[in-house]
Amino acid sequence: MGKKMVMVGMMLLLAFTxxxxxxxxxxxxxxxxxxxxxxxxxxxxxxxxxxxxxxTLTYGKEVDPTDKSLPAGDTPENxxxxxxxxxxxxxxxxxxxxxxxxxxxxxxxxxxxSSNDLPDALVVxxxxxxxxxxxxQLEDLTDxxxxxxxxAMKSYMEKTNGVSAEAVTFxxxxxxxxxxxxxxxxxxxxxxxxxxxxxxxxxxxxxxxxLENVAKAFVEQDxxxxxxxxxxxxxxxxxxGRLYANFLESTNNTYGLDPIFGAYKAYxxxxxxxxxxxxxxxxxxxxxxxxLAKLRDMYANGLxxxxxxxxxxxxxxxxxxxxxxxFAPWWMGYGPLxxxxxxxxxxxxQAYLLPLDDDGQFNAHMGAPSTVFVVVRKGYEHPEAVxxxxxxxxxxxxxxxxxxxxGHYPLRVPMSxxxxxxxxxxxxxxxxxxxxKPEDFTDxxxxxxxxxxxxxxxxKKEPYDxxxxxxxxxxxxxxxxxxxYSLLVGSSSLQQDYNKVYSLLYSQTRTMExxxxxxxxxxxxxxxxxxxGAAPLDTFDTFVSDWKKQGxxxxxxxxxxxxx
Numbered sequence: 001m002g003k004k005m006v007m008v009g010m011m012l013l014l015a016f017t018x019x020x021x022x023x024x025x026x027x028x029x030x031x032x033x034x035x036x037x038x039x040x041x042x043x044x045x046x047x048x049x050x051x052x053x054x055x056t057l058t059y060g061k062e063v064d065p066t067d068k069s070l071p072a073g074d075t076p077e078n079x080x081x082x083x084x085x086x087x088x089x090x091x092x093x094x095x096x097x098x099x100x101x102x103x104x105x106x107x108x109x110x111x112x113x114s115s116n117d118l119p120d121a122l123v124v125x126x127x128x129x130x131x132x133x134x135x136x137q138l139e140d141l142t143d144x145x146x147x148x149x150x151x152a153m154k155s156y157m158e159k160t161n162g163v164s165a166e167a168v169t170f171x172x173x174x175x176x177x178x179x180x181x182x183x184x185x186x187x188x189x190x191x192x193x194x195x196x197x198x199x200x201x202x203x204x205x206x207x208x209x210x211l212e213n214v215a216k217a218f219v220e221q222d223x224x225x226x227x228x229x230x231x232x233x234x235x236x237x238x239x240x241g242r243l244y245a246n247f248l249e250s251t252n253n254t255y256g257l258d259p260i261f262g263a264y265k266a267y268x269x270x271x272x273x274x275x276x277x278x279x280x281x282x283x284x285x286x287x288x289x290x291x292l293a294k295l296r297d298m299y300a301n302g303l304x305x306x307x308x309x310x311x312x313x314x315x316x317x318x319x320x321x322x323x324x325x326x327f328a329p330w331w332m333g334y335g336p337l338x339x340x341x342x343x344x345x346x347x348x349x350q351a352y353l354l355p356l357d358d359d360g361q362f363n364a365h366m367g368a369p370s371t372v373f374v375v376v377r378k379g380y381e382h383p384e385a386v387x388x389x390x391x392x393x394x395x396x397x398x399x400x401x402x403x404x405x406x407g408h409y410p411l412r413v414p415m416s417x418x419x420x421x422x423x424x425x426x427x428x429x430x431x432x433x434x435x436x437k438p439e440d441f442t443d444x445x446x447x448x449x450x451x452x453x454x455x456x457x458x459x460k461k462e463p464y465d466x467x468x469x470x471x472x473x474x475x476x477x478x479x480x481x482x483x484x485y486s487l488l489v490g491s492s493s494l495q496q497d498y499n500k501v502y503s504l505l506y507s508q509t510r511t512m513e514x515x516x517x518x519x520x521x522x523x524x525x526x527x528x529x530x531x532x533g534a535a536p537l538d539t540f541d542t543f544v545s546d547w548k549k550q551g552x553x554x555x556x557x558x559x560x561x562x563x564x
Contacts, residue, residue: 186367330490
């Protein structure tokens with residue numbers, strides 16, 4: 001089925017689900033409890049209905065081993081969020097297994113899939129979702145979604161113009177609940193130590209050439225003043241990290257080098273249109289080779305972390321005050337910056353859409369609206385339970401004590417309007433400036449904005465238009481600071497014009513299912529070797545030839561069919 005036909009089908013599905021949704025508000029919907037364990041009942045359903053008798057839901061849990069936020073006695077399984085789910089829905093959430101965030105979790109999910117030893121629910125990636133659908137391991141959530149998804153959840157999906165529904169629908173059946181992520185998760189900005197710039201009399205670098213000069217100064221001129229030759233210009237990816245976002249993992253590429261590729265109008269990892277309008281893979285284009293040549297020079301000159309690609313934790317030099325620049329999305333106030341300012345309260349990290357290309361434009365890989373998914377194993381008797389849990393998260397996230405990261409919420413995936421962070425940043429600016437009042441912002445879809453407006457002056461000191469770190473009070477409420485700093489520093493720059501580059505495809509074609517893993521490994525290893533000087537630059541040409549022969553040409557034809 002071509003993309004256009006799928007999109008039409010999804011729009012019809014969403015129109016149907018909207019028609020089936022309640023016309024009342026969500027508060028009214030909580031008034032009744034119509035649910036019975038083990039049965040998806042006929043007739044109207046309550047998206048927030050509490051089970052009469054407790055039910056149990058087991059799941060695999062991703063845990064950040066560096067997160068020490070849980071209060072004494074709490075665990076990843078038993079914390080304020082799991083207790084909230086129990087109190088409000090009468091669902092006992094049990095962790096079957098847990099694994100560290102990132103590669104460890106992905107490997108654990110892959111093992112569960114291959115062994116068909118699944119908990120009741122999981123958060124998975126696109127490739128894992130497709131493998132599970134193909135293996136017949138998942139419960140069809142179509143009816144449960146139509147009946148139990150809250151108006152807010154349906155509204156968020158509708159705002160993606162059918163893209164999120166398409167990502168989870170196979171042969172007309174819905175097999176997962178998709179994340180709906182903000183646009184800004186895909187935009188990787190330059191975060192830079194402004195206190196270091198000020199100390200050395202420098203300005204934020206606008207071009208790649210200026211970036212090289214600033215990074216060189218950070219390496220050679222002892223910006224931290226400790227008398228040691230121990231500073232890093234540009235921090236890079238850790239072992240297992242990504243040099244740049246790609247069409248399958250298009251968001252939240254912390255410590256990747258995406259903006260430097262963008263400055264050369266290179267978009268490796270994305271499917272683009274060539275001059276004739278045909279699909280082409282960005283990693284095999286001359287612009288990517290040009291960007292690799294520059295990165296190779298910068299690495300050889302000591303401007304990029306020497307432990308690029310092999311460092312155990314990319315956060316470490318930022319937290320320890322050894323690095324002056326890194327590239328990442330808007331939400332760095334959640335991490336690593338809280339730990340960075342604990343170690344150095346003067347660490348004045350600011351965010352910019354830089355460096356620019358030769359035309360003076362910032363080019364950004366843009367992410368897919370849905371990149372992670374909640375799935376339910378086939379045969380689980382309460383498929384609607386995960387939908388109720390996500391309804392609850394959407395409705396009540398603003399009420400939670402966010403000093404404990406919301407990632408501890410069971411089966412949490414992001415769900416919001418796609419412009420939430422930019423919209424919220426602008427609203428906060430207007431309220432602080434006195435040009436707007438809190439009551440001017442009434443759309444409940446911006447679910448955290450009311451709390452943001454109420455709390456902003458707890459942590460932001462006057463002058464309100466100066467975002468330097470000395471005009472903040474993180475100790476007043478570190479949880480609030482993380483949120484507000486991310487918005488006002490990380491998202492404010494996103495209100496300016498920039499070039500948004502989307503991939504033609506954010507999913508897999510048939511041949512990719514068997515070939516892509518090897519092609520990706522070939523690409524990752526070749527590019528890292530080129531940058532680190534372990535292979536000559538012209539290895540790129542051999543890579544292009546090999547990539548095409550080993551399935552790339554066939555896959556390109558499939559992408560062409562898909563986007564017709």
